[in-house]
Amino acid sequence: METLAAARRAKRRKLEAAESPEQESEANILPLPATSAPDSSPPATLGEEPGAGGEEEDWVDRISCLPDAILGEVISLLPTKDAARTQILATRWRHLWRSAPLNLDGGDLLVTINVVSRILSAHRGPGRRFRFPAQHLQDHPATVDAWLRSPALDSLQEIDCFATDGLKLPPPPASTFRFSSSLCVATFSHCHLSDDITQSLQFPRLKKLALQRVIISEDSLHSIIAASPVLEGLLLCRIFGCRCVRINSASLTSIGVSAVYDGTMTILEEFIVEDAPCLKRILYHRSPRTGTGLRVSVISAPNLETLGCLSYADGGSSRLALGSTIIEPCRIKEFWIINSTMPACTIKILAVYISNLSLDVIINLMRCFPCLEKLYIQSCQDGDKNLWRRKHHNLIKGLDIRLKTVVLNKYYRGIKSQVNFATFFVLNAKMLESMTFQCERYTVTARFLAEQLQLEKRASRCARFYFTKRCRHEFLHINHAHDLSISDPFEYVEAGGGACLSFE
Template sequence: MARNGSVRVSRSGDGEPEDSRDRISELPDSILHLILVLVPLVDAARTCVLSRRWRGFWKRLPLLFFDDVQAPRVSRFPDLVDGVLRGYADDVDMGDLFVSVYRRDSVDDPVGFVATLADLAAQRISGRFVLYLSPAAFNLHPEEFLKNLYPDPEDDAEEEEAGDGAVHHLHGVDLGMPTTEMFAKLTKLFISGVRFTDGGEELSQVVSLCCPCIKRLELHRISGLRWLTVFAQSLVSMVLSRILVLEQLLVAAENLRHMLVDKCFVLSNTRAFMFLCVPALEQLLWEDRCPEVIRHWMLPSCLRSLVVAELELNYLIGAGGRSNFPRILQLFKCVDTLRLEFPNAQDRTDQESLIENVNLPCYSELEFMVNHTGHRFGPTILNLLRKCSCVKKVMLQMFGREVGYIPCASNCNCRQLSVWTDKAINLDSLECVAMYEFRATQDERSFIYYIMRNAKRLRKVSILFSLGANPTRRVFHKLCKLSASSGCTVDCYSH
């Protein structure tokens, strides 16, 4: 600043102001691309009028984001999308493609719009393909009914993570998959909230024949999907959640490592069938009915983790009262860690069936998610341990009783005292027991006392008392006495 208070402006040698040069146009292409993806695509396309340097520059953007709300001056939104995709540069792969439709008047034919869009993107996309059609804009199937039928509080928090390869994400529309195109670079396929009108034939064809590089498949809240066939050598992870009416599932994937099946067969009215050929499977989470017919060709010699969860009561009622998940356990004879969620059955007959039919021959670690359903859990778990001769570690996560809790009858087999003196229960391999949310109820005390008396190699017992639990001195005295006699260490914690 000059002494008289005026601002001094530096000038270059030619007499022109130094800042008058077009510094933005001199930036590298990669930086300009990052700048243009931050503005609405319509405005990015209009930069072509600035100079020859900008002509066609938008046709090479690494991310194309179409939003009918951000493009209010466009008379026909589908024409905008179609024109941009068809005008995209031929010598580069299309990066990430996001299309969001919120207004009811933006698209006249949503089914045709989805089909055309998928066909255009199939050959070109190399990043993520995300299509969102708002339920407020398209009332194509009873979305609110589906949400009320199986609400999921985590839905709002779900986001598809970015990664290498392509992601295909469709939401909220009747869907016809483009089976004539090859998704040559697609590695992740995520479909949620759609309805298939062909039972799933096109989806099976796309996954099995048109996606040679697919690694991750996730299907959530799918309507009309009755038959699913997955033949994919590259597939590593598969999640099937809340399909409800699935009748036939065929999976042949030699590199599949992780598989989740959650409420897919619960409302099927026919004889459900499942075929598995998954020799590399490491983790399986099953929270569903068990299909009536199961065939398998190649299964892993040993799973790393198997989680079998009992269905909620409302699904059991819809499924005739039985989930039959013990049959899933019988498929996998050797598992490093088995976790059973809600192993107590609702009905006495089912409880006896659970105890008698489940075999656990080769599990080194067992985890139980114990919910008080009216039965005492201790006898059930001990009878399961009796059938597992090599378990070394047992973990129990206790849950509180639900509102309206009604205990089972006094003559129920779970309340017979003979189990506590049953000499046939061999716990010689057991080394560690952990109980979480321990409230020191009679059932819980009887179970832990029995373990400490009869597990000859027991070395450590960990107990985490639930919030508000108030164990008596007699409980601590009993634990100390058993610890001294068995030689194991007892660690007690509180919230």
């Protein structure tokens, strides 16, 4: 047993030495030379000690016994550096990285240009994923073109030209679109997609498309969507060159859209969902500083369940129309129209930004969305008194509040308007399961909050109430629009600075 333990410790030291940051260099992420001395360790076992008796079977390296094709798929899921390092595990692994589907992240390497070029020249392909900075389109266009023509990227499944602020918008090389028949995921940032390139493209396997700070005409964008019959996720982040986008897709399930003002280029002003039978969520991002009021129209989306973020602000002159219903007071910053062919009763998740925390606005929203289950509220100041006991006495009797989750993303200080707002849900939401508050300081105690909100009188006995010093929901960010595995894109919380208090 002592011999076996010593072997384990030796193996652990060897692995730690291989992963030591001090040994990271350009050589660590390149293929090992073909003339390298073979690894003398047995390929079929890890930590095996001759004569270990009955324990020998427990240390058999069953992973290395898998076929090359399966091991190659596993390696292709690893980050670039880790995938390259699998060559040092054993002789059995030495050749696998060269032939595994290549997952090459050009933004994750220390010497980006040289290392990417050397990896592409040494790898046999095929390509799984290639990620590189949009900056290279501007600074090294010939190098990027050579990369994209490399046989190592044949049958590429995912291309990600990730964003960098402050760039010009050059056109990508024509070689970018030689993968159109194999691409499943595509992200293009800070470039110009011209009509002569896009009009003839077909994307039979494309499921996710993201365009970020891209110049593209209305005809080109509509052509790409029409040429993608299995497209599920579409992200349009601050695109230029088209004033109106019309969505007609039988496959789209998630859309993220944002607009930004620019005095020199045509900006997106109108977004219309004409026919999207599978669409489940629309996520709208409006930057408080640079955003524009976008007119969003939903004509036919019978399965739409998630909306956000609706933005209310004092002084706004637009309105939210839901079929024949108009939300009052008319302070909504964007103009949303939901046609009567898309009943509002399908909406279950809603995120809203309100400059002044107003219970009247929220109650009007609940009237329009009678089946609402999750409500995320972000506000920056307290303006209304939020009195409701007499004002909404008759309403409470007839309003069927189905809310299960309420998140108030605002510093809770326990002032009267905040207490009134919160107690409305505490005392009237009979199906409530959780309510979360962002508190201003650590001095808020459980007893103080329980007494203030009258938790002993809560309508839902199974409800839980959470208070945290920092709880920032990403209402104003739409990266989650591109992750189709997330059922609730507003659920993610960036928490820190103290534990949550809960009441049962």
